Amino acid sequence: MDVATLTTLAGIVEYAVPVLFASIGENFTEKAGLINLSVNGTIILSAMSGFVVAMTVDSIFLGFLVGAVVGAIVAAIVAFSSITLKQSQVAIGFVLALLCRDLAYFLGAPYTNKPGLFLSKVPIPVLADIPFIGPVFFNHSLVVYASYLFIIIAYVFMFKTRSGLMLQGIGERPSAAFARGANVKALRYFYTILGGLLIGLAGPMYSLAVKIGWAGQLSGLDGIGWIALAITIFGGWNPLRVAFGAYLFGGLQQLGITLQSTTNIPIQILQAAPFPLMIFTLLLVNVGRAEWVDRELAAMPEKPRIVLSKILRALRTSPPASLGVPFENE
Amino acid sequence: MKISFQHINKWFGKVHANNDINFTIPSGTIQGILGENGAGKSTLMKVLTGFYQADSGEIFLDDKAVTISSPEDAVMMGIGMLHQDPLDFPPMKVIDNFLLGTRGGLFPNRKQVEKDITRLSQEFDFQINPDSFVETLTVGERQQLEILRLLWLGVKVLILDEPTTGISANQKEKLFATLLKLASQGLTVIFVSHKLEEVEQLCSRVAVFRQGQLVGEVMPPYDTDQFVYMMFGKSVEVADKSTFRSEVPYIKLENISLEDYRLRLRDINLEINCGEVIGLAGMEGSGQRLFLRMLTGLMRPVGGSILYGGHNFTGRTYPVFQKAGVAYLPAARLEEGLIPGMTLTEHFILSEEHHELFVNQKSAIDLTEDRIREFYIKGTPASQIEQLSGGNQQRALLALLRNKLRLILMEHPTRGLDIESAIWIWSKMKERCKDCTSIVFTSSDLDEIIQYSDRILVFFGGLVSKPIDADTTTVDELGQLIGGKGW
Ligand SMILES: Nc1ncnc2c1ncn2[C@@H]1O[C@H](COP(=O)(O)OP(=O)(O)OP(=O)(O)O)[C@@H](O)[C@H]1O
Ligand SMILES: [Mg+2]
Numbered sequence: 001m002d003v004a005t006l007t008t009l010a011g012i013v014e015y016a017v018p019v020l021f022a023s024i025g026e027n028f029t030e031k032a033g034l035i036n037l038s039v040n041g042t043i044i045l046s047a048m049s050g051f052v053v054a055m056t057v058d059s060i061f062l063g064f065l066v067g068a069v070v071g072a073i074v075a076a077i078v079a080f081s082s083i084t085l086k087q088s089q090v091a092i093g094f095v096l097a098l099l100c101r102d103l104a105y106f107l108g109a110p111y112t113n114k115p116g117l118f119l120s121k122v123p124i125p126v127l128a129d130i131p132f133i134g135p136v137f138f139n140h141s142l143v144v145y146a147s148y149l150f151i152i153i154a155y156v157f158m159f160k161t162r163s164g165l166m167l168q169g170i171g172e173r174p175s176a177a178f179a180r181g182a183n184v185k186a187l188r189y190f191y192t193i194l195g196g197l198l199i200g201l202a203g204p205m206y207s208l209a210v211k212i213g214w215a216g217q218l219s220g221l222d223g224i225g226w227i228a229l230a231i232t233i234f235g236g237w238n239p240l241r242v243a244f245g246a247y248l249f250g251g252l253q254q255l256g257i258t259l260q261s262t263t264n265i266p267i268q269i270l271q272a273a274p275f276p277l278m279i280f281t282l283l284l285v286n287v288g289r290a291e292w293v294d295r296e297l298a299a300m301p302e303k304p305r306i307v308l309s310k311i312l313r314a315l316r317t318s319p320p321a322s323l324g325v326p327f328e329n330e
Numbered sequence: 331m332k333i334s335f336q337h338i339n340k341w342f343g344k345v346h347a348n349n350d351i352n353f354t355i356p357s358g359t360i361q362g363i364l365g366e367n368g369a370g371k372s373t374l375m376k377v378l379t380g381f382y383q384a385d386s387g388e389i390f391l392d393d394k395a396v397t398i399s400s401p402e403d404a405v406m407m408g409i410g411m412l413h414q415d416p417l418d419f420p421p422m423k424v425i426d427n428f429l430l431g432t433r434g435g436l437f438p439n440r441k442q443v444e445k446d447i448t449r450l451s452q453e454f455d456f457q458i459n460p461d462s463f464v465e466t467l468t469v470g471e472r473q474q475l476e477i478l479r480l481l482w483l484g485v486k487v488l489i490l491d492e493p494t495t496g497i498s499a500n501q502k503e504k505l506f507a508t509l510l511k512l513a514s515q516g517l518t519v520i521f522v523s524h525k526l527e528e529v530e531q532l533c534s535r536v537a538v539f540r541q542g543q544l545v546g547e548v549m550p551p552y553d554t555d556q557f558v559y560m561m562f563g564k565s566v567e568v569a570d571k572s573t574f575r576s577e578v579p580y581i582k583l584e585n586i587s588l589e590d591y592r593l594r595l596r597d598i599n600l601e602i603n604c605g606e607v608i609g610l611a612g613m614e615g616s617g618q619r620l621f622l623r624m625l626t627g628l629m630r631p632v633g634g635s636i637l638y639g640g641h642n643f644t645g646r647t648y649p650v651f652q653k654a655g656v657a658y659l660p661a662a663r664l665e666e667g668l669i670p671g672m673t674l675t676e677h678f679i680l681s682e683e684h685h686e687l688f689v690n691q692k693s694a695i696d697l698t699e700d701r702i703r704e705f706y707i708k709g710t711p712a713s714q715i716e717q718l719s720g721g722n723q724q725r726a727l728l729a730l731l732r733n734k735l736r737l738i739l740m741e742h743p744t745r746g747l748d749i750e751s752a753i754w755i756w757s758k759m760k761e762r763c764k765d766c767t768s769i770v771f772t773s774s775d776l777d778e779i780i781q782y783s784d785r786i787l788v789f790f791g792g793l794v795s796k797p798i799d800a801d802t803t804t805v806d807e808l809g810q811l812i813g814g815k816g817w
Contacts, residue, residue, distance in 0.1 A: 162438050165430040169419055176417035179381070180431025181402030291628075298630035299645065305632065313591055318421065 008254050009136045014210055016243075016250030017147045018043070018202035022228035023235065023242045024154050025198025029075070031158065031237055032191035033171035033322045036078045037093025039199050040225025041100025046070040046203025047221055048108035051214040054204070055116035063117065064204045071200015072193050074100060079192040083185050086326055097225065105216055118212040119143065143209045154239040167191060171320030174327040184327050202228070223275055230282050236317025249278055288312030331392055331408060331486040331518050332357045333378070338387035340373055347373040348384070349542040355535075357392075360509060360519040362533030364526070366561050366748040367721030368708065369539040371522045375489050379404040379411045410480030411489040414746065416472040420465035427464055428479055450478045454508050466592075468614045470501035477508065488512065489520040494528060495745050498613050498774060499809045506532055524748045526557050558749070566750050568781075574605035574763035575784045580736065581625075581768065586634035588620045595620060598634070598794050600787075602737070604766040607759075609779035609800070611772075611808050612789030618772045621789070622739045625770060626658040627651035639736070655736035659727055659743065661772075667727050668715045674698050674726060675711040681730045705729040706754070720746045728755060735762065740771040744778060756782050776805045790814050 022039055029036045046067035054063025074096055082089040119141040127138040137148075158164040166187070169177035174184045206221060207214055227249055235242030252274035260270050287293055293312070297305050333355045340348040347370045355361045365371045376382045378389060380398040388395050391407060398404050404411075418427050428447060429438045447460045456474045464472060473493055480488060490509075494502050509519050509532065523529050529536055530552045538545050538560040545560050558566050581602040588595045595617045602608060610618040623629035624636070627648040635644040638654055660666040668677065675698045679689050682697070698711040705725045709718050718726060724747060731738065738759070744752035759769060760782075773779050779786055780800050788795040788811040795811060810816045 161436045162429065162432065162434060163436065165422075165426055168422060168426075169430050172419050172421060173417070176419060177431070179401040179411075179413075179417050181400070181405070182431065295630045295645070295647070298632045302632075309591060321421070 004258075006132070006135045008258055010139065011254045011257070012247060012250040013137060014140055014144055014250075015253050016246040017144055018205040018210055019224060019228050019231065019249055020147055020243055020246035021150065021205060022199045022202040022225065023231040023246055024150065024239050025071075025195040025202075026228060026232045027154070027195075027235065027237055027239060027242050028158075028167070028198065029192045029195030030232060030323055031167050031171045031320055032188050032195075033174060033320055033325065033327070034079065034082060034188055034192050035089050035093060035324050036075055036192060036195060036199070037090055037229070038074050038078060038096035038100060038225075039228050040223065041097040041104070042071050042074045042196065042199050043203050043206070043225045043228075044219070044221045045074070045100040045104040046200040047207040047219065048104040048111070048203070048214055050204030051116055051207035052108065052111050054208055055111070055114065058117070060117050060119060060208055063208050064201060067202075067204035068197045068200045070203070071196040071198070073196075075192050075196020075199070076189075078196070079189045082326065083188055083192075089324055101222065108214055108216060111214055112216045113213065116213060117208060119209040141209050143205050151239055151243045158239060168320070170327075171322055174322055174325075178327075188327075199225075199228075220271070227275060227278050230278055233317070233319070234278075234282050234285055236285075237320060238317075241317075245281075248281070249274060252277055285315045285317065288316045332390075333487060333518065334390040334393070335374070335378075336388045336390065338374065338377060338389070339385045340370075340377060340382060341385055342373075346542045348377065351387070351544050353537055353544060353547060355518060355520065357518055358513055358516045359534045360513050360521055360532055362529040362536035363520060363522040363539065364524070364529055364536055364557060364561055365539030366524075367746075367751055368541075368719040369561075370542045371539055372491055374539075375411060375491055375520065375522060379409055379489065405480075405483055405485065408484065408486035409489070410483065410485035410487070411491065412473060412476045412480065412493055414492040414495060416469070416476045418464055418472055418476060420463075422464060423460070424458060424462055424464060424467075424475060425460040427475065428460070428482070432483075446482060447478065450482060454478070454511075455504065468497075468501075470497035470505075470614075473497065473501075473505070481512075485517075487518045487520065489522070491522045492524070492746060493521075494523065494525065495742075495774070498812060499776060499805070500813055502528075524746075526554050526749070529557075530554070561748070562750055566753065569753060569757055569760075571781060572760060573607075573784050574760065575607070576604040576766065578604045578766075580604050580639055580766075582637040584635050584637070586624065586631045586636065588617070588624055588629065588631050590620060590629075593617050593620065594792055595794055596792075600797065602768050602770070604768060605763040606785070607763060607769045607771070607783050608797070609771060609773065609783030609786045610789060611776060611779050611786055612812050614774065616789035616791060617794065618789050619741070621787075621794070622658070622741065622770065622772065625651075625737065625739055626656055628658070655734065657731055657735050657738050659731075659738070659740040661741035661745065663720075663723050663727060668723060670716040671714060673712050673714055674702070674707070674709060677715065677726065677730055681732065701729040705758075721748065721751045724755065725751070728758060734765075735767050738762070738767060738769045740769065742773055743771055744773070744775070752778070776808050779808070780805065788812060790817065793817060 050063040050067035231245035256270035338351040579601040785797040
């Protein structure tokens with residue numbers, strides 16, 4: 001295989017990482033029954049603050065830490081206003097999404113295009129030398145390796161552990177989870193903040209590893225958070241499928257970069273294309289839920305009807321039943 | 331375990347749901363709890379299981395005063411409750427349902443638990459596969475699952491809140507056999523119900539509630555009339571079987587075929603006459619719901635045609651059916667029929683036809699007050715729908731039906747209602763039949779089906795019987811068909 005293809009594939013694996021953390025973070029939050037809509041703003045704000053802190057105190061580790069803390073704080077605001085103050089999760093999340101983004105551009109202005117720190121690539125000995133697999137998967141910075149572990153841990157935690165079962169329970173049917181001894185509100189706080197922390201990590205992953213640096217509005221991060229939200233839905237609230245969605249989006253982004261150098265399609269189109277494409281996939285996955293689709297199917301002859309409805313059912317996902325619904329003990 | 335209630339009081343705002351309740355349940359008995367809708371039965375059980383805290387009073391377990399501050403506390407003390415709508419997790423697997431909420435290390439021992447489920451199922455003659463998804467089980471199986479889980483957790487007191495409303499006669503027999511077996515092993519069983527014959531058949535003692543108070547305790551031999559008198563403060567008459575079926579067919583189904591991803595119904599032919607009541611019997615999930623949804627236009631048949639009053643309605647949508655005078659009352663009242671968070675008045679505003687942009691508040695409130703009076707709803711125009719008791723929600727749903735309907739489709743119209751309310755609701759519905767309205771309804775209560783239908787369809791695993799005349803059939807005959815025998 002030629003070098004260009006390998007570089008592209010490696011690029012997909014790398015580009016998917018921040019989206020993957022953000023989407024799986026949101027997956028945790030939504031599994032618990034809350035929606036944190038602030039993702040887009042959170043990523044931009046934590047990208048800026050992570051970059052600035054790392055540069056100022058000369059510590060990459062602190063940069064990541066600050067990114068995570070920013071995400072956790074924003075999520076805590078969402079949790080407090082929706083769980084304790086009982087305000088609309090969607091409204092508060094949306095406002096925070098805009099606020100954090102603009103705050104990032106404002107506070108980050110003095111640091112725009114300054115040189116800073118970044119994570120360097122650490123090829124894994126032996127593994128990196130395997131043909132094909134090595135250069136695509138094992139010649140990256142540490143965050144990429146962390147993402148492999150993270151997908152598996154998130155999946156196993158959610159579906160195989162006792163705590164994970166309870167997490168599903170509080171998002172699915174909080175009254176039943178309460179009857180089984182769950183402190184629903186406390187757990188919802190916990191998973192919203194945990195989710196926020198993971199979303200917050202996505203920021204420095206961009207500014208310190210994947211799309212190194214801070215360029216204000218030109219950083220190209222605006223919009224990615226919304227896609228992360230869509231990927232959570234696309235992934236049916238299952239970390240494995242969510243990860244697949246993140247790679248798909250990474251692939252679309254990479255494709256844009258490749259086409260940029262080989263064709264003369266305007267760059268604006270190539271940069272914007274992954275977004276509508278991702279939303280289109282989302283539609284495709286969930287179209288089976290619409291009543292008109294059922295009606296059209298019923299009008300078809302037997303053979304295609306059965307095949308099509310099987311495909312649609314396999315693609316279809318359903319959200320935690322109590323997503324966005326507040327919970328009261330009495 | 332012996333349970334003793336001492337001066338239990340519980341208020342919800344101005345409603346005195348439990349008024350100075352005093353009584354004792356001896357160990358190893360099956361205690362019946364009877365009472366009309368809103369009598370306070372569930373409230374007392376929820377106080378016992380830690381869902382609610384009593385405003386005053388004490389609970390003694392084996393003569394020791396205890397404080398039960400959460401459902402978890404209750405299970406730790408050996409008290410488990412099977413809720414009317416089982417508190418489980420439909421999209422999850424049986425085994426995960428079992429494990430959810432258990433104590434122990436991060437990774438549960440699945441192999442062991444799987445064995446436990448299989449062993450317990452065998453002991454009680456249930457067929458529950460640990461790997462199936464809960465949403466594919468019938469309500470009866472979900473109850474069995476909850477009972478197994480509670481026994482597995484080691485409860486010594488088992489509370490069942492109206493456990494028989496959603497299950498078939500066969501499942502009921504199995505449930506009763508299980509309860510008798512458990513009681514003989516020393517478990518205390520509390521059985522909350524509206525159904526007198528069940529309580530008489532099963533319970534070794536009965537407490538009767540009315541309007542928040544314990545009106546008396548009764549030991550066998552039981553006298554049904556006495557129970558009715560205690561529950562309602564008066565006697566209640568079952569209406570005579572009346573029919574308003576005319577010979578004019580209004581709806582014609584020709585070779586209708588229906589399917590969803592797990593069920594296919596083929597070639598249904600039926601004529602529904604003006605004023606006729608048709609009852610649909612069968613285990614839950616045998617196709618009754620598909621059939622009703624087809625009649626409302628919510629589901630399009632994959633073959634055949636529907637004629638409404640001579641017009642071909644095949645493939646038309648719900649709004650078209652609605653315009654033609656079709657109304658649908660789904661089983662999930664709060665999810666599909668009513669809107670939680672909205673008041674009674676707002677519901678009436680939404681359901682009436684309007685031609686002007688702004689709502690006339692005054693006339694809306696007047697209308698609501700009229701309907702509240704006419705339908706004896708316990709509530710005010712400003713009551714939010716979810717604050718009403720189950721029986722009153724059902725009354726509200728019926729009060730919302732517009733006048734001049736041609737076809738009313740109902741799922742479990744009297745599920746969870748006490749006898750008086752059920753009789754009353756049916757008298758209201760039969761009045762409509764006089765004006766040539768037809769009714770198609772489902773119910774898991776075969777007595778109700780025989781009592782109120784003109785003809786009956788039985789559903790079994792994708793098969794639909796020929797219409798059966800309700801006057802000549804029996805509960806036994808229907809029970810056989812529902813169980814798959816005699817097809
Ligand atoms: N959470 C609540 N908030 C306000 N009022 C309530 C609440 N729960 C119950 N009530 C009221 O308390 C009274 C007793 O209700 P409860 O549910 O105990 O009745 P029940 O005997 O179980 O009736 P049913 O047979 O209809 O289930 C009713 O008037 C009901 O409206
Ligand atoms: Mg009740």
